[in-house]
Amino acid sequence: MPQPNQAFERKAPSLHKLFYPDSVAVVGASPEVKGDRFPFFQALLKSGFSGRLYPVNPNYPEVAGHKAFSRVQAIPEPIDLAIITLRAPQVPPIVADCVQKGVRFAVIFSSGFTEGGHPELEEEIKALASGGITRLIGPNCIGPYCPESGLTFILEEKPLEPGNVGFVSQSGGHSITYKTLAGSRGVFFNKILSLGNQCDLTIQEVLRYYAEDPRVRVICAYVEQAKGGHEFSQTLREVARKKPLIVMKGGATEVGARAAFSHTGALASYSRVWGKAIHQLGAIPVNDLEEMADAAFSCLTIELPRGPRVGIVVVGGGSSVEMTDVCARNFLEVPLLGKEAQEKLAEIIPEANTSCKNPVDLGFMGFVPPIYHQSILFTAADPNIDVILLYQITEYFQQFTPHVDWPEKMAVEMAKVRQEIGKPLLIVIPPLEQDKLEFITKRQALVQRLRRNGIPVFPTIDRAAKVIYRLQRYRRFLHPEA
Known part of the structure; x- marks a missing residue:
């Protein structure tokens, strides 16, 4: 079973066995999967939990091929984690059993305590646990999930x-x-x-x-x-x-x-x-x-943005206006680009139906990969810009370049841009087309490829703007002097 490094274990040993238990007892485990309780025992078997599993249920001699025990104290080995799935009135004696056994952690799946109008039951189990080493998780919870140890609260083949x-x-x-x-x-x-x-x-x-x-x-x-x-x-x-x-x-x-x-x-x-x-x-x-x-x-x-100044590169005047408004509503700035950046952009994009100021509206030049790529680099190089935000309407790519594998081409191009600009890059890809499955599949393929390349993708401008604002504010918290 994977173990955290020794330095970490010495500094924070208190919860280690909650996530990396050597032994787990499931109280209320049953051969039948019942609708009123989650089958933790079966889930742990499926997930490949590498520790020792013990079903506790006096009504069955065994559960899923494992010998069942009448109570936790009857288990002959130490128990790191107990999961209690019985109804609330049955929980106090089980907690007492766990405390006497010296169980490290007890997850109480059961509901019906304070939230169900019975705070006295919750106070009772707290009092029972206060006299021993057992820490209670819950009640009214599903406990830990840890893929490294195989702990799970979901009935799936493997985490x-x-x-x-x-x-x-x-x-x-x-x-x-x-x-x-x-x-x-x-x-x-x-x-x-x-x-x-x-x-x-x-x-x-x-x-x-x-x-x-x-x-x-x-x-x-x-x-x-x-x-x-x-x-x-x-x-x-x-x-x-x-x-x-x-x-x-x-x-x-x-x-x-x-x-x-x-x-x-x-x-x-x-x-x-x-x-x-x-x-x-x-x-x-x-x-x-x-x-x-x-x-x-x-x-x-992405690196935390150094400030709230956003450089926008987009195809379409209306989209550029909308992006500016949304950024402003989220307390971000969309400053004019400096003279040098504007002059470089003017050399590669025509004047008609475009803008070099910020937002940078490329018009149809946005479908020419070298120009699109270079425009992002020029915008990002401006010292007045902290973060780059792109707006890509993929329906346009399908319409104007139908015979090109644009999801793959765009993903590769954006991965190069991300490495070159030296500033955070975020992309908005609105899911406009909702009915054509072939196109939806292509768009989703692009989104997944971009994310695999470490590029955040958002379905709306507002969600992207919120992330930029929150992350640059977090950076100010970490570096108030900057």
Whole structure:
């Protein structure tokens, strides 16, 4: 089983066995996959978990070919992780059993605690765990996902290859949704932890662990309740100093706060100033999982923009105006290019239906690869520009160059540009055509190839502009003197 390096293990041993357990007991494991509980035991078998698995269920002699035990204490070996899938009223004696056994971590999948109107049950399991070494995750959660160790909360053949992102979420559903959504956009995970109600282990503990984990480069968090007030704020600031920390707040509105309480029992504070406060602490606030995936991919692939000044290269006057407006609404600048850049552009593009000022509107010259390439280089070389934003309507490529493999040609060309310009490059490719499958397939092939080459691609100008604004602001947090 892969192990973190020894220096990291010495610095942050507390959560190591949660993600890299040598042994897992699934309490409530059953030969039958029932609709009221997730088949963790079968999922771990399919995922190739390399540790020892123990089903715990007094009603069966074995589960999936493994001897079943009547209780956790009956297992003859130490247990690092227990996953409890029984109904809420049955959980307290199981927690007591885990504490007496000396289980390191107990994930409580069961719901029906504070969020279900039974805070006394949650207080009971907290009290039971307080007398031993067992740390509780949950209740009302789906626990850890770690491709390196084979831990999973999804019934799939094998987890994806491990990536460089760590995600912690109070929502189990968002853990699964974000893993799927982000994976389709080129963002892959080293670790995910669903925490539910946070009756014991808190988000800030996980954030601190991720901050020291050498395998995690970018950290994402979905938060409904920020327990520990000052400690939570201090943790965000400390973690953001070390790695990009992208935070989505659930329950940030009055009605959302009400929904959060019924979801995880979180007394969520709704506030219009949440995003501003998160910015000041150095974290990157986002409004939804799409924006979180946008920010995560960009943090992994591009240098943080040095400022808010955007150089736009586009085909079409209307698009150039729209891009300028959207950038301005997102507190970005679209400055005029300097004299040298404008003169160089004027030498390669005609005057009719074009502009060399910024936005750089190439007109039909945008379909001539050498001119398109050189125009981006001239724009990026201007010292007044911090980041390059392109707008590519791929329907035009299909219309004007139907016999060219434009997805491959464009991907190769943009990979060269990315290496040459020395500044962040982002591309907007709007999905205009929604009905013609052949064309949709070609467009998606281009998007995937660009992402494999480390180029962030967005379906809307607004999403690209939000990423630029947030990342350049994060850079200012890291380098306030710049």
